Amino acid sequence: MSDNSLRLVWIYPDLLSTYGDQGNALVVERRARQRGLDVQRVDVRSDQQIPTSGDIYLIGGGEDRPQRLASERLIRDGGLSRAVSNGAIVFSVCAGYQILGHEFINDLGERQQGLGLLDVVSTRGEGERCVGDVLADIDPQLGLPPLTGFENHQGVTHLGATARPFAKVRFGKGNGVGDGYEGAYNDTVFGTYMHGPVMARNPHIADLLIKLALDVNALPPVDDRWYEALRQERIAAATQPA
Amino acid sequence: MAGNTEPLSPRAKLAVTAGKAAAAVSRAAGRGSGSVIGGRVALKLDPDLLARLAGHLDVVLVSATNGKTTTTRLIAEALRASGPVVSNALGANMPAGITSALAGGSDAKYGVIEVDEKYLAGVARDVTPKAIALLNLSRDQLDRAAETRMLAEKWREGLAGSKALIVANADDPLIVWAASSSANVVWVAAGQEWKDDAWSCPSCGGVMQRPGDDWFCAECGFRRPTPSWALSGDHVLDPHGSAWPIKLQLPGRANKANATTSAAVAAAFGVPPQVALERMFSVQAVAGRYDVVTFQQRELRLLLAKNPAGWLETFSLIDPPPTPVIMSVNARGADGTDTSWLWDVDYTRLAGHPIFVLGDRKLDLAVRLEVAGLDFQVCESLDEAVQLAPPGRIEVIANYTAFQDLRRRVGN
Numbered sequence: 009m010s011d012n013s014l015r016l017v018w019i020y021p022d023l024l025s026t027y028g029d030q031g032n033a034l035v036v037e038r039r040a041r042q043r044g045l046d047v048q049r050v051d052v053r054s055d056q057q058i059p060t061s062g063d064i065y066l067i068g069g070g071e072d073r074p075q076r077l078a079s080e081r082l083i084r085d086g087g088l089s090r091a092v093s094n095g096a097i098v099f100s101v102c103a104g105y106q107i108l109g110h111e112f113i114n115d116l117g118e119r120q121q122g123l124g125l126l127d128v129v130s131t132r133g134e135g136e137r138c139v140g141d142v143l144a145d146i147d148p149q150l151g152l153p154p155l156t157g158f159e160n161h162q163g164v165t166h167l168g169a170t171a172r173p174f175a176k177v178r179f180g181k182g183n184g185v186g187d188g189y190e191g192a193y194n195d196t197v198f199g200t201y202m203h204g205p206v207m208a209r210n211p212h213i214a215d216l217l218i219k220l221a222l223d224v225n226a227l228p229p230v231d232d233r234w235y236e237a238l239r240q241e242r243i244a245a246a247t248q249p250a
Numbered sequence: 251m252a253g254n255t256e257p258l259s260p261r262a263k264l265a266v267t268a269g270k271a272a273a274a275v276s277r278a279a280g281r282g283s284g285s286v287i288g289g290r291v292a293l294k295l296d297p298d299l300l301a302r303l304a305g306h307l308d309v310v311l312v313s314a315t316n317g318k319t320t321t322t323r324l325i326a327e328a329l330r331a332s333g334p335v336v337s338n339a340l341g342a343n344m345p346a347g348i349t350s351a352l353a354g355g356s357d358a359k360y361g362v363i364e365v366d367e368k369y370l371a372g373v374a375r376d377v378t379p380k381a382i383a384l385l386n387l388s389r390d391q392l393d394r395a396a397e398t399r400m401l402a403e404k405w406r407e408g409l410a411g412s413k414a415l416i417v418a419n420a421d422d423p424l425i426v427w428a429a430s431s432s433a434n435v436v437w438v439a440a441g442q443e444w445k446d447d448a449w450s451c452p453s454c455g456g457v458m459q460r461p462g463d464d465w466f467c468a469e470c471g472f473r474r475p476t477p478s479w480a481l482s483g484d485h486v487l488d489p490h491g492s493a494w495p496i497k498l499q500l501p502g503r504a505n506k507a508n509a510t511t512s513a514a515v516a517a518a519f520g521v522p523p524q525v526a527l528e529r530m531f532s533v534q535a536v537a538g539r540y541d542v543v544t545f546q547q548r549e550l551r552l553l554l555a556k557n558p559a560g561w562l563e564t565f566s567l568i569d570p571p572p573t574p575v576i577m578s579v580n581a582r583g584a585d586g587t588d589t590s591w592l593w594d595v596d597y598t599r600l601a602g603h604p605i606f607v608l609g610d611r612k613l614d615l616a617v618r619l620e621v622a623g624l625d626f627q628v629c630e631s632l633d634e635a636v637q638l639a640p641p642g643r644i645e646v647i648a649n650y651t652a653f654q655d656l657r658r659r660v661g662n
Contacts, residue, residue: 022449022457026389031593031621038621053449055457071397077455140587158588203590208617234620238613 013046014221017062019088020054023078024104027160029068031205032101036064036214042230043218054078058087062096063221069102069203072115079107079114079122092125097220098197099213101206102161105191105199106130112163125197127168133184137162142180142202143246144190147172152216154178155190156209156242157202165201167192174200179246196220209242211235262302266292266353289346292353300345303352304377307336307361310515311377311414313370313405314385316560318343320500320536321385321508322364327533328516328526333359341537344369345376360519367401371408381415383515385440385508387424388447388559389594391586398447402428417514419507420477423465427452430475438514439463439480440507443566444559446594481510486523488513494523499534502567538657542643545660546636549643550576552662554653556585558594564647571602574639576632578609578652585650589614597622603645606635609652632659 018033033049040047052058054077065088070078082088092098098108106112109128114120122130137160144155155175164184167173174191175182182190182201191200198217200206207214215227258266292299310329312322319341326337336355338348343364352361365373367387374382384405389398405428409416418429420437424447429435441463448465449458456469466473478489484506485493496509509530516526535541539554555564568575581587589611597619605626607615612628619626629635636644648656 021446025446025594027588028590028593031590031618034593034621038623053457071399073399073455074450077450158590160588203588205590205593208593208614208621234613234616238617241613 012044013048014040014064014218015059015062016040016047016049017059017065017091018049018051019058019065019067019104020078020081021051021068022053023074023081024068024070026071026074027069027102027203028205029066029101029203032066032068032099032207032214035205035207035211036066036217039211039214039230040218043227045218045222054081058082058085058091060087060090060094060096062091064217065091065096065098067098067100067104067107069104071103075103075107075112076114076116076120078103079112079120082107082123083121089123089125092197095196097217098125099217100126100197100199101203102163102201105201106163106165108197108199109165110168126192126194126199127171128165128192128199129168130163130165133162133164138181138184138201140180141242141246142177142182142190143243144175144177144180144182146175147193150216152210152212153239154243155200155202155206155213156239156246157200157204157206159201160203161201163201165192165199170194174198204242208235209239258302262296262299266299266303286342286344286347286350288353289342289348289350293346293349300349300352300373301376301378303349304361304379307352307355307358308519309361309363309377309379309381311363311365311370311374311379311382312385313365313367313382315367315388315390315557316563317385317504317508318364320505320533320539321383321512322362323533323536324508324512324530325383325515326360326362327529328512328521329360329362329519331516331521331525331529332519335360335362337362338364339537345373348373367405371404374408374412374414379412379414381417381515381518382409382412383511384416384418384425384429385511386419386422386442386444386559387428388444388557389591390557398424399452402452405429406431415518417511417518419511420475421463421465423448423458423472423474424452426475427472435475436479436514436518437475437477438511439477440510441481441503442559443503443562446558479510479514481507486510486513486527488517488523492523494527496527497531499531500536500540502563504563504567538653538662541662543660543662546633548636548639550636550646550660551643552653552656552660553645553647554650555647556649558591561595561647565596565599568603568645568647569643572604572640573642574604574606574644575600576606576608576629576635576639576644576646577615578607578632578646578648578656579612579615580610580649580652580655581614582610582651585652592618597624600624604640606638608632608635609648609655632656 338351
């Protein structure tokens with residue numbers, strides 16, 4: 009990327025923007041601009057080609073049928089996989105997280121191929137749908153404060169050998185396998201079940217993506233007063249019995 | 251379309267009486283109007299009661315994500331030109347509340363009934379409606395409601411065999427998908443500002459094309475039907491091409507759309523548009539919505555907005571800056587407990603308004619507004635927000651339970 013610009017690509021808002029997913033794009037955009045970056049945000053509809061020159065790609069949550077359509081179109085397009093091999097950062101949520109794995113269960117109840125950018129496989133949980141506030145500790149390697157989010161999914165995600173768990177759940181379900189893990193990541197590709205949207209409650213994740221894209225260790229501070237107030241409230245809520 | 255005059259069976263009569271008694275006890279105990287508990291008791295004693303009560307009436311059902319309470323009220327007013335109407339005017343829109351409302355109208359000719367989206371297919375089976383008005387479908391309470399397209403699919407299956415006249419919004423692809431399984435549809439160009447739940451074709455999943463007011467799927471050919479009624483500015487266009495002025499006390503484009511659909515329904519029962527629209531003018535506030543109240547010597551207009559589509563329509567009707575805006579958001583059971591939807595709402599449209607934020611989830615809204623780059627003040631109470639607000643009438647926008655809290659606070 010050039011010195012002062014950040015190219016932010018939001019994938020398929022027509023299919024995968026059911027849970028306020030635009031929020032993640034808005035938070036990354038806002039926090040990058042507050043650091044003086046020139047942000048170009050590109051929203052790519054599912055009948056358009058995915059640009060391969062983006063720095064950060066965001067992909068959101070959606071219902072079962074749009075998830076199937078999105079996965080088919082992403083594989084046919086091929087742009088996201090090329091961008092990742094060029095070193096782009098990808099952050100995915102819920103249905104988008106499942107699509108980045110090797111396979112998931114689609115709306116027809118069939119196993120469907122994903123992009124294989126994350127070493128995970130998703131199945132459909134047998135138990136109750138996971139709905140509610142979550143509190144989790146993010147992998148210490150990433151140096152981030154606790155993860156707060158809202159989960160709403162039936163899917164269960166199993167991590168393969170090259171995917172690291174993004175967080176360890178204190179309250180809530182997360183990946184739903186029973187090992188207490190939430191989300192997954194490798195060097196440049198991240199996945200989580202957290203809505204909220206997740207960046208609104210965890211602006212440090214937005215900063216992490218910006219740092220990875222810029223290849224810097226630190227960013228100038230911004231006023232996090234309202235984010236912090238919200239975090240404290242939601243963390244307290246997650247630890248209260250419903 | 252005359253009502254059936256066969257009297258209620260002794261069992262049905264007993265059920266109605268028991269329901270009324272339960273409602274009276276509930277009211278006496280200070281637990282609201284008692285309509286839901288009354289209906290529950292009555293339905294338990296006679297599960298077919300809803301069908302039996304409706305058998306005496308020409309029934310109109312109204313369902314949608316937004317605007318169903320108001321439209322029910324507008325249709326009821328219009329049809330009163332032709333005979334007595336019974337209606338669940340207070341928005342108790344599930345089977346128990348509907349039963350209770352119908353039980354109170356033994357001498358009515360028409361039953362105008364708002365139905366919760368999830369119950370539409372079932373209620374339509376039970377009450378054999380003469381007409382069903384379908385306004386719009388969009389995302390709402392995603393942590394507990396059915397997925398929006400699935401809901402359209404359920405309507406489509408449920409309405410396939412119905413003999414009712416379907417009066418449906420041609421501008422909402424999900425509504426068109428739901429209605430077009432029926433043989434007998436009147437299409438109304440009622441418009442829809444919110445478009446983000448209908449970018450993929452409900453039929454084949456193709457990407458929807460939306461040039462101007464038109465829409466179509468290039469892949470399977472599913473497209474906007476030709477409407478016979480339309481909202482055009484401040485007028486209703488009827489199927490003969492005549493334009494009828496809409497004069498409402500209710501504000502906003504969405505209510506003009508509701509009036510247009512209501513006029514089309516009324517016409518099906520022989521009430522001409524002019525008569526219907528004149529009668530609709532009498533509707534001033536619906537269950538407290540749009541009401542202007544005085545609180546702490548200030549004028550407050552109370553506006554309900556429950557989901558992104560509702561907020562969008564509400565922003566288009568508020569007075570321009572520097573009118574102060576108070577917003578209150580909760581996330582209790584009836585609101586949906588996930589606040590992610592706040593990020594689907596374009597709050598930058600409030601630029602220039604002094605903004606005050608309250609409610610259980612004021613901090614979610616604060617972060618949302620911070621990211622939108624707006625100035626705002628977070629308040630602990632309505633009283634504080636009103637004291638801080640600069641002069642002028644205040645627009646107060648709230649979601650469902652936050653709206654109820656506000657009404658209680660202002661004594662409305």
